[in-house]
Amino acid sequence: xxxxxxxxxRGTNCSKWNHYGNQFQHENLMGLxxxxxxxxxxxxxxxxxxxxxxxxxxxxxxxxxxYYDAFVRWEKTYHNYDVARAWIRYSPGVxxxxxxxxxxxxVPGDAVLIQSPVYYPFANAVRENHRTLVxxxxxxxxxxxxxxxxxxxQKIREHHVKVFLMCSPHNPVGRVWTRQELKRLLxxxxxxxxxxxxxxxxxxxxxxxxxxxxxxxxGSYDDMLVTLTAPSKTFNLAGLKNSVIIxxxxxxRKKYDDYVAVLHVASGNSFGVVAAEAAYRGxxxxxxxxxxxxxxxxxxxxxxxxxxxxxVVVSPLEGTYLAWLDFGAYLRPEQLPxxxxxxxxxxxxxxxxxxxxxxxxxxxxxxTCRENIAQAAKALADHL
Ligand SMILES: Cc1ncc(COP(=O)(O)O)c(C=O)c1O
Numbered sequence: 532x533x534x535x536x537x538x539x540x541r542g543t544n545c546s547k548w549n550h551y552g553n554q555f556q557h558e559n560l561m562g563l564x565x566x567x568x569x570x571x572x573x574x575x576x577x578x579x580x581x582x583x584x585x586x587x588x589x590x591x592x593x594x595x596x597x598y599y600d601a602f603v604r605w606e607k608t609y610h611n612y613d614v615a616r617a618w619i620r621y622s623p624g625v626x627x628x629x630x631x632x633x634x635x636x637x638v639p640g641d642a643v644l645i646q647s648p649v650y651y652p653f654a655n656a657v658r659e660n661h662r663t664l665v666x667x668x669x670x671x672x673x674x675x676x677x678x679x680x681x682x683x684x685q686k687i688r689e690h691h692v693k694v695f696l697m698c699s700p701h702n703p704v705g706r707v708w709t710r711q712e713l714k715r716l717l718x719x720x721x722x723x724x725x726x727x728x729x730x731x732x733x734x735x736x737x738x739x740x741x742x743x744x745x746x747x748x749x750g751s752y753d754d755m756l757v758t759l760t761a762p763s764k765t766f767n768l769a770g771l772k773n774s775v776i777i778x779x780x781x782x783x784r785k786k787y788d789d790y791v792a793v794l795h796v797a798s799g800n801s802f803g804v805v806a807a808e809a810a811y812r813g814x815x816x817x818x819x820x821x822x823x824x825x826x827x828x829x830x831x832x833x834x835x836x837x838x839x840x841x842x843v844v845v846s847p848l849e850g851t852y853l854a855w856l857d858f859g860a861y862l863r864p865e866q867l868p869x870x871x872x873x874x875x876x877x878x879x880x881x882x883x884x885x886x887x888x889x890x891x892x893x894x895x896x897x898x899t900c901r902e903n904i905a906q907a908a909k910a911l912a913d914h915l
Contacts, residue, residue, distance in 0.1 A: 535820040536571040537900040547896070551878060556868060560878035563907060566702070566853060568767040568898035570821060575813030576766060576806050583805045592801050594621070601811035602775055609815075610734060612745040620776040620787055621798050625732045625759045628776050629696055630656045632757060635790050636726045637662055642690040644725075646678065647886035650702045653730075654886055657696070665690045668887045669704060674844040674857060676704040678712055684719045694726045700733045700743060700850030703885055703894040707741040707850035713749045720755065727756040732774075733851040735765040735818060738826050741849040753779035757787075765818060766810035767898075773803030821898065825852045828897040828904040835905070839912030852898040857882075859891035861915055867891065874914035877907055 540548045540562070547569075548562035562569075571577065599616045606612040622628035629652075633643060639661040645653045647666045657664040667683040669676040686692065697716070700707045708716075720727050729746040737743050747758050761774035778784040791797050798804075829848045836843045842860035862870060864883065871877050871893060882892025897904065 533574055533817050533820065535817070535824055537569055538571055540569055547878075555872055555878050557872040557876075560872055560876055561903060561907060562878050563896045563899070563903070564878045564880045564894070566764065566851075566896060566898075567769050568821065568852070569900065569903075570767060570824075570898065572767055572806070573810060573814040573817035575817075576768070576809045579805050579809035580802060583802065589801060592804075594798055594804050595808070598804050598808040601808045605811040606745070610743060610745050610748075612748050614777055615779070618777050618779045618784065620778055620784070620791070621796075622759075622774045622776050622791075623772040623796060623799055625730055625761055625763075625774045626652045626656070628759045628774060629653070629728050629730060630660065631787075631790060632726075632728045633657065633660050633662060633694060633696070635786055637693045641693040643694045643696060644683075644686060644690075644692045645696050645886075646683075646698070646701070648703060648882065648889040648892070649698050649885060649887075650730075651884045651886070653696050653698065662694075663690065665692055666886060669701075669706075671704075671888065674846040674855075676701070676706050676846065678716065680715055680719065683716065684723070687719065687723045687725055692723070692725050694728060695720050697727055697729045697746065698733075699729055699731050699746060700737065702733060702851050703853050703855045703880070703882075703892075705846050705848045705851055705853065705855055707737050707743055710744050710749050713744055713746050717746060717750060717752050717756070721752065725755070727752070729756055729758045731758055731760045732764050734760055736822065736825070736852050737850045738822070738829075738848055743850065747777065747779065754783075757783060762807040762810050766806070766814050768803070768806050768810065771800070771803035771806050773799045773807050821852075824901070825897045828899070828901060829854055831901065831904055832895070832897070832908050835908035835912065839908070840915060843911075848897075852896065854895040854897055855892060856895060857892050862891060864890035867893065870914060875907070875910035877910060 547565040606614045642663040642665045643657045644665040665686050667686045734743045758777040763769040844857040846855040880894040882889030
């Protein structure tokens with residue numbers, strides 16, 4: 532069986548461990564924030580990249596059909612989504628793509644809805660493109676998050692929402708939306724003429740029997756929905772900047788093609804394509820190791836905190852590799868940074884960044900070695 536290789540990434544230019552920018556007030560923190568993994572990519576990916584490097588010519592290239600075949604097969608095999616080759620487009624990142632779709636499908640001032648708390652580039656994309664941010668907050672019941680459908684519909688009607696930017700599975704609350712939940716959301720969007728951007732970048736991280744359902748497969752929504760996904764989270768390839776945009780509708784696809792024609796970014800760099808194809812073909816066993824490790828880390832975290840800090844609420848990890856912890860029983864929001872960074876020496880994403888009633892939350896990245904999670908759990912217990 533392929534071994535999962537943990538790498539100490541300190542001193543390697545990675546954002547997670549080294550370059551904190553102005554997000555944190557301390558240095559030399561354990562990197563448990565940004566959503567990438569501390570594991571070397573699958574052997575098949577490293578081999579394919581080695582071959583590419585050995586050949587040594589990195590001129591202009593075209594994306595081979597075999598790349599598309601590999602992705603189509605992956606979606607069919609693991610998500611039961613029949614993606615036609617012709618629907619697939621490139622973007623250098625999922626964040627770039629949802630910004631572009633906001634620009635394509637709305638004009639300044641138009642309302643875009645998100646479900647907070649949610650991955651903070653969602654709100655940034657709305658604000659930075661000068662659209663109106665509308666939030667339908669998820670309902671938190673002792674760490675389990677659900678959708679307030681009445682609020683969702685009311686906000687859409689009240690603000691004449693044009694676009695719903697959906698996160699599925701949901702970062703940071705760890706929900707894997709059910710078919711029923713997705714259908715209800717999409718039917719409300721259909722009735723109100725709302726275009727849906729479905730960010731499914733975490734599609735391959737599901738646990739404990741939860742199954743990711745691509746939004747596009749729950750009904751006939753092709754004329755109002757695009758799906759954004761990528762090998763970047765699944766196979767830890769974020770630095771290679773290769774994402775997959777699925778646009779089943781001809782008119783929307785034409786719009787996208789016209790948009791990227793002006794940007795001159797219709798395809799990416801060859802390393803991203805080589806790595807993605809190799810991963811989709813041969814990376815399943817490696818991903819299996821990752822899933823096992825992540826879930827083991829989650830269980831360790833839950834059991835440690837249950838013993839030491841029983842009032843910390845850890846949301847059930849249905850999907851993603853990100854744990855969502857509520858310290859509200861112990862701390863006020865303004866006390867969090869000193870505790871998390873100053874005393875525990877940890878870099879985690881603060882709940883306040885994600886919007887909603889999350890000021891006492893932190894998000895912990897579980898895609899690291901067991902020792903780091905054990906050390907972090909101990910630090911949290913020792914310093915509160
Ligand atoms: C929901 C979600 N979308 C997008 C991204 C990042 O995508 P990319 O690196 O392809 O821009 C992340 C990374 O954490 C994410 O959680």
